[in-house]
Amino acid sequence: MSRRNFVGAAAATAATVAAFSLTGCGSNGSGDTKSDAKEDKAETKALSGTITAVGSTALQPLCEAAAEQFMEKNSGVQITVQGGGSGQGITQITQGAVQIGNSDVFAEAKVKDTADLKKIADNKVCIVGMGPIVNKDVTVDDLTIDQLKSIFTGEVTNWKEVGGADAAITVINRASGSGTRATFEAAVLGDTKVPDTFKPQEQDSSGTAAKMVASTPGAISYLAFSYYDDTVKALKVGGVEPKEANVEDNSWTIWAYEHMYTAADPDEATKAFIEYMMSDDVQGELVEAQGYIPVSGMKVEKDASGKVTKK
Missing domain, CATH: 3.40.190.10 (Periplasmic binding protein-like II)
Structure with a gap:
């Protein structure tokens, strides 16, 4: 919103201009100052929240490094990354105890209840x-x-x-x-x-x-x-x-996707962090720097049963 200062204007004129400035700051020109204020607040609202990621120790170094970068860009978000193993990660995310469950294996390998599987969303962040x-x-x-x-x-x-x-x-x-x-x-x-x-x-x-x-x-x-x-x-x-x-190309056959499971409908901060994990900042630089492999580079893919096929 721009501020206009009129020096030497009469008090009435100044009041008129001030009123015009308030009613004209929105792009819809409706004069609804409450609506405009809400819109401006939404546009400038800082991301905030607390995220706990638990599970795979194989993924832990990348998750920690990405979390540090993300928190530098979003000071209102606090991310805690813990190990414990993939089984722990999947168990805690299906129970709703954490925001992210990190795993080297598909959730289907650990969870047999389809109702529990529907509670979570899979995000393959790297290999x-x-x-x-x-x-x-x-x-x-x-x-x-x-x-x-x-x-x-x-x-x-x-x-x-x-x-x-x-x-x-x-x-x-x-x-x-x-x-x-x-x-x-x-x-x-x-x-x-x-x-x-x-x-x-x-x-x-x-x-x-x-x-x-x-x-x-x-x-x-x-x-x-x-x-x-x-x-x-x-x-x-x-x-x-x-x-x-x-x-x-699967010449080396011992590999896995690194999954970051979230709730099917994650909170705003968690969704933003997962989007950051898939951004160029992480996929284009951090993944390989930390010793992982971008999903985009794979010439093959693997399903939950372990079957490998060419892309």
Whole structure:
């Protein structure tokens, strides 16, 4: 709204101009000052609210980084990002306990009640590649899917059995509710059951699993690419390197969508944050910088049953 100042005008003229300024500030020219005030207030209203995102630790680094950027642009919004695993994320969003449930797996894999599935909306924000990592003293650089299966079912217990040194293998699993574990087991174990007698240690988060592998001689686990660093060694699988391009065409088969589930009708702040996750600020820069893969780059797609087809 522009302000007009008339110097030296008579009091009556000033009053007339002031009245004109108030009635003429809206674009509809109706003279409805209450309507205009509401319109102006709506146009300048700052986004506000509180968002809690819980679930996948594989997605947690990207979600935290995006939340920081979003809050810098929207100081009235407070976002808290927590781990806990994909199962926790899906459970809490279906219960309405949080605004966002982060998951490496489709909700259909965890929720069987169709009424609960109708309560939530799926937002696939990126792709995450996952793969086996070992302690840096392990001399093996490449394992086949069958060799991985033998290790993670307890059939193979010494690195010499798969071409390495004579050293015991320490398997470190993620907890049973982990989407990273579900993705890895679906790609590597398939329908093979793990014997009840094989009980490797379990870790609740990707970060903890990485630290345990780095500090335990002969250890093996699996992580999202976003957690790869020089404290551990990433393995090839069947001669294929764990790279973005190999995930995009499914040459590397251990990957998943990163889902950010919301209520079917999310609040204004949550909706705005999801829209920000799909914006160029995140998809064009942050996704790859954090070690993830944009959905737009994929040459294949995967459905809730795990079936992969070409786009």
